[in-house]
Amino acid sequence: MPIPDRLTERKSFIHSLDPRMKIIVCVSFCFYFSISMNFYFLTVGLVFAALSVKLAKLKFREIAGRFLLLNFFLLILFITVPFTPESDVECYFRLGSWGYGVEGFLFTLKILLRGNILLLLITSLLSTINFVILGHALNHLLFPRKLIHLLLFSVRYLNVIHQEFARMRRAAVMRGFTPRMNFHTYRTFAHFAGTLLVRSLKRSERIMDAMKCRGFNGNFYLIYHFKAAGKDWLAGTAMLFLLIILAYGEFYV
C-alpha cells in the first residue's frame, strides 16, 4: 500500500484534537517559523515542536526516515553554503582562497532549526490526521472543493493504479522479463506507463458514468461534521496566543 496511514491511528492528546484546529495551528506556526530570524525563538520553536511530537505519542523510530532525509540534505548545505571566496569576512578556518564564514554558518544553522521545526510540527499535527478526515476538515476551512476532491480521488485511485502497475509487472516478469540497462527495458517501462495512462483514462470515464448513474449533477456532498470541544478551543487559543507573543517579541521589541 502506497498510502501511509500508520501514524493516524492511536490514542493521544494530539490525535483527539479537532483536525481543523490542528490545521490552523500548524499552518500559522509554520508560517511564523519559516520567516523568524531569531535564534532564541527558533530554539523555543524546536523544543515546542519536539514536545508536540511527544504529545502525539510518535516514536522517533517511526519518523526517523523523513528526519534523516531532511538532515542529510541540510548537511550538504553546511558543507557548501558557508564557504566564501571573499577575504575580508570573519572565518572559522580557510582552505586556500576559500574561507568558512561565520555569518554563513549561522545562517545555515537557522535553516537547520527551521527545517526541523517544520518537519516535527507537520509530522505531529498533520500526519496524525487521516487523509479522508483531512479532506473533510479542509472543506470546513473553506478550501476549494475541487482541490479537496482531487485529493480524495487521488487517495482512492492511487492504490488501484499501483495494483494495476504491479499486475503488469508480474505479467512481464512471468514471461522472463528482468529490468536491465538496455533499450528493451526502457521500451517495456514506456509501454507500462502508456498502458497505465490509457487504462486510467478509461477508468476515469467509467467512474464518471457510475457517478451519473447514481444521479450525479455536479455537486459534491461531504458526510462528516466536526464538533470542536472545550479543550480544542483551549488548546487552539493557547497556541495562537503563544504565536502572537513570539511574533511580537521578534518583530516589535
Add this chain to the structure above:
Amino acid sequence: MFKLENIAFAYENGVEVLSDFSLALAKGEKLALTGSNGSGKTTILEIMVGLLKPQKGKVIFAGTERTAEKDFQEVRIRTGYLFQEADDQLFCPTVQEEIAFGLFNLGKTREKIPAIINAALKHVGLEGFGSRITYQLSSGEKRLVALAALLAMEPEVLLLDEPTAELDKNAISRLKAILNGLDKTMLIVSHDNSFTEAVTGRKISLD
C-alpha cells in the same frame, strides 16, 4: 418498464455490435441476458441508461421515449446499474460516503441518511461496515457495497452486469438470496447459468 426498439449501434472504430436489436422488459420481470464475449451485452445496458447513444432505434422507459441527456437523468435515478468492475463504481473513500453519495443526489437530508445507510448495509449482510475504507475491502465485499449503494436509492429497475464475476461460492449464494428477496424489475447479464436459473424467469441470448 423498459423497451428497446430496433437499436443499431457501432463504436467509433467502426465495429458494429448491434443491428436491429429489440428488447422488452416488463414491470416486475426478471430477465437474463447471455451471449458470447463482444456480443454487446454491456453495450445494451449502457444504451438503456443513456451512457451510449444508439445510431438508430428508440429507448423507451416508463412509457416515454428518451433521447436527450436530460431525459436519461430521470431514468438513471430510477434504475440501479451494477457495473462489471466494482472498483469503477466505488469511488468514495469510505463505505458510508459511498452509499450517501446517491442519497445526497436524491436530495435526502443529512439527518435521514445514517439510518438509510445502516438499513442498506444490513440488507446486504454487511452491518457495521460503514466506516470501512473501500479500497481495503475484498472483491466480494466491494460488489455487495456497490449493490447496497444502489439499493439505498430504492430504484425500480436493477441492471446487473456480470454480478457473479470474481465472487466465490459463499458470496454468490448470498447475492442469490438478496436478489431473490427483491421485488424489482431486473435485467441480469451473466455467463453463470446456475445463477441466472436461480434468480431470473426468462432468458434471452444474443448469439
